[in-house]
Amino acid sequence: MMELIAALLLLLFLSVGFAGAALVDGMLPAFLAGQSRPSWRRPIADAARLLQTQRIRTEAPDALLWFLAPVLYLALAIIGLAVIPFGPGLVTIPSEVGIVVWGSCEALTIVAVFMFGWSANAPLPLIGAYRYVAIALPAMLLSMFVLIGAALPAESLGFTEIVEAQRRVWNVVRQPAGLILFLMLGLAISLRGPFDYADPADLAGGTTADVSGPMVLAWKIARLTMLVSVSAVTATAFLGGYLGPLLPGFVWLLLKTALILVVLVGAGNFFARMPPARMMSVIWTMLLPLSFLMLLAVGVELLLWG
């Protein structure tokens, strides 16, 4: 019964979150770029235009994988969200290994993006695809260490326990740098700004360079849904998830997710993207050791005072 309610809440969360994400993603960059009054109708109009555009095939693509990639991306975003509790005991897929499920979603997302670029059978999408893999894999590695740091105080891999363990103090206080590292993963996994190595301007759209119309729309929808999911996971792992006074847990989670989402969209437009090799050495030589340090700090703290 609880699962059914949670599934309904999941639908509600997804639709509200998606609408919000589409609005923020459509209006915030336009506003930052100096437009005085960006229109809320624009995302819908864009979607209508793409729906009416012809779907193009390249020469000898892998049609099945090409079609499946956005579907897989969207499905992973939804599965990732399904292990997040909306309240005590309110989870669509109750799992005691929630963060490993989320980790699998991250890993398979990289597969989905690669599939999308590879199956077009064209040079620029392919370059975008494998470049993305090279950056996203270590970014995912980082996020797992950070999540383990969040799981340590809870002594569990489940998201519900992780939230309950934050009743005393939120994880963001325990490992502030962890939150920043996890936000970087959020940018990578939703293909945004400084971590968008798959669809950037220097590759004329990268993995999307050879798709048109409804396929572009499907890809955008999947990206935005993943943005909602990763924001919700961040809010759950670092900002106490559904915890909060007065309002119901669901609303608290929605508010925290919205906050993270705006931060992610803003950061995606605010920071410059390095060439991949430079980013790679930053991740492996600076960020990865930092995540180890965070993990160590949390462990020592729990040993001494936990």
Place this chain on the structure above:
Amino acid sequence: MGLTDLLFLALSAVAILSGWRVFATDSMVRASFLLLLSFVAVGLIIVMLAAPYIGVATVFMMAVEMMVMALFMVMFMMNPAGLNPMMMVHQHRFSIVAGVLAFAGLTAAILFTSFPKIPVDPSTPVVHDLGIELLGPSMLIFETAGVTLLATMIGSVILSSRSGRFGMADQGSRPPGLEPDGEPAGRQPEAGNGHHHHH
């Protein structure tokens, strides 16, 4: 036949079919992804066997591994999307014999093993118990294996990279002498060996 049985049969069918297609497809990237699909199905079966951590971790690990494998395929075969089809199997006779033997062996092992029939009590903290086991009695084994693997990986990357500690590998990099202006330390390269033709 309950829902669980149906789910098990469906997942097994996916695992076997995609495992077979690995050898029937004509592109290495497709082969990697089919293998991944097969492993995901197996991982979900393991989840059904009340071992959630091992099952989900299988999916996680295999997604990463197959991705890295597919990436290397593309690096060595940039041929996008398998536009040029390739033969994916070689050494036919040897592989047929090896396959038949492995199948017979595993089947025999399954048929002659008596599996326990005690269902796991749903309230058993399986993940917790597994953690205690991994980081308790078996810790030494796992840590030794892990550190050895890591050292092997780092070592092989360092040995195979062109830019070495004492200069480019193909330009006869030589370590400095033990005393100032002395003979280079370490093994002396044979004459004519140091210059690899590079264009």
Place this chain on the structure above:
Amino acid sequence: MAVSVLSNWAGEAPVAVFVAIGEGMRDRLERLFNDARFVRAASPRHAAIFLIAGRMRLEDREDLRRLHDQMPHPRVTLLWNAEVGEALGDAEVFTGSTLEVDIEASEAGRSDDAVRDRLEKLWQELASGERSSEPDLLHDEPPNSWEGIGPHGQGGQGMMGGTPYGRPMAMTSDDLRDGLALDLYTARFGPFLPMFPPGLLLEMTLQGDVIQSVKVVRPPLSQAGGNDVPAALLRLARLLDVLGLPVLGQRARLAAVGGATSVPLEKLSRAIHWAGATLAIPRGLGAVEGYGDTRTRFANLVSVANGFSPAMWPGLTRSAHLSSILPGLEWSEAMLVLNSFDDETLSTLAAIVEGADEDRDGHDHDSGHMHHDHGGPHDHDRHQGHGGRGSHLGNDYHGRHGGHA
């Protein structure tokens, strides 16, 4: 009913335009897109209107025709001061004035507004179905017959090599940087790739995303952009786009026009600083004697935004050329380098090198080349009858025969 609702919404969408920029039109076009009603599409696949602006070379016409066919339906072409003969069929021609020195700026502005209105009108007609989509210009046929050699059509003996379907199969070769033998992939990129200078057509050999060799096939089309502050700001905007900062790029473009909505330049340069744009460019990238590296060139453009006058560089040394600057760089580094030069310098760097120079660096570049017929269409589609285009943005699959030991 539902369809007409969709059409109404689609008519409200910003007009997605793919632009092929001809001689002297780049800066003007970049100003044209300072308007929320328009988006400049990164790829013809994302666009509904193909805008061809300015004079084109004779040899570019074939690429324009191919680009036209790469666009999804519904599509329409607008020629703006373009001289392309009958290459684009009976596409609509917009005759405005070219931006000559003696024409007043206000008149140019009026002309830009007229183009904007025309583009918007075209999109309205297209979205509502009043105007029918343009048919293909080229036949949809494969450049080579779809037959391979060998039991699996792989085209050669064993696993690698050969030229199945007329496309040379990639073969491994030593890498410039680390000696790891990976596959070579040779293709032509340009002449209207949005992140390339307009008109530049390069034949590049890639290993992964690392450039191994570069040959200039067609130099960039000459642009009117001088060395004044607006030109420098537009150049800065292009670099910001490549750095993944389209928002700041847009602000730089607004500043270049200097309209009422433009932001103070100090604010822009502060934002660029905090975005870490300078740090994102590796030190020593694309260094050219007398011209500094990409980072100094970028810093120079930023200082223009701070109110300093654009720097004057000394003359180029004779040996500097794209074919020696780009190899060894990754794709995105190369894009930064390409966009960091001013027009005059770039055209010197991208001058056509005579065939004799080809062997200078010891590359047996042309010896094993497949030469495809350029005049013909490059692809076909087995399922939809149109749309599938193997060559992307006018590039062409040119591969080198592998296996030169």
